[in-house]
Amino acid sequence: MARALSNKNKNTYDQLESYLHLLKSPNFSSGQLLAKNAGISRSAVWKQVQRLRQCGYTIESLHGQGYRVTADTTYPVPWELCRILETSFVGKGRIVYRRSVDSTQSLAIALAEKYRGENIHGAVVIAEQQTSGRGRMKRKWISPQGGLWLSVLLKPSIPIASSTMLSFVAALAVCEAVRQVAGLPATLKWPNDVMVKDRKVAGILLDLSAEAETVNYAVVGIGINANIDVSRLKIERGGAPAITSLKGEIGQDISRLELAKALLENLEHFYNILEVGKPEEIISKWRQRCSMLGKKVSVIQGQKGEVLEGRAVDVNADGSLVLEGKSGSVAVVSGDVRIL
């Protein structure tokens, strides 16, 4: 897929880059010049300008003068993201971008299945909004315009037992990106929620395709409530109290382009640590960012909703949570944590 995707993208983005280059110059570019340069009609120029506006660019148009970009986009559009991304494989020339999709996770899985034999490692699917976003435990993930919704395709060369660590890698990457771009004291809550002041700001969903001892591919889904009004999230999530957004915390929009860049760069960084066989380094960094260790918690497990209570004392190298209860300590492998 990466090859097919890269070639197709390259041509489209090259064309767009030359077009944008003209539009971004301080002087107005006439419709005629833009049309001639891109080899398209003047009405097609107008349509392109509309499309670019939908992609977040502010474009001034003046009768008799033409068009010019007065403010660059802050949307995670692939041609801008590829340009600024400092990674060696994550997202490099392999980004699928949609205005609206049912779920980036479902699309990424479909692409992974379709292009099984090809090098899909590091490909990214981003959407401006999702109509059927998926959360953990088969929950719905409300994903309006303004959030950062993306899925990263990986072909990890790590033992299957370590593959669940990918969600810890992703949570750490989100935590660091939120700190760097929004300047917020983001923390982690087991297993992989990213919190700001005890409210969830981002979540991770990991889908694995594996046979015997081999992971065919992994899809790491990341949802960050970025530029969304908290009131909207609360209404849409049925009044759940522990939800927030970056905008709700800092009172203004952030650049989702910068956030996507920081996120993908951090993801590659932590992934590389896992791949060289150092999961304990990931866990150790994770512990530093974790805000719930030492606290009394309840863990709701599985479909049956079995509840365990105790003190969350540690996270093991395999990612399980060590819970110290009345009858000793247990390692919990999955569930939802509430801090008591």
Ligand code: BTN
């Ligand atoms: C959670 O429940 O905490 C996990 C939420 C994961 C949401 C992301 S948004 C991008 C990707 N596409 C989806 O449908 N889900 C994940």
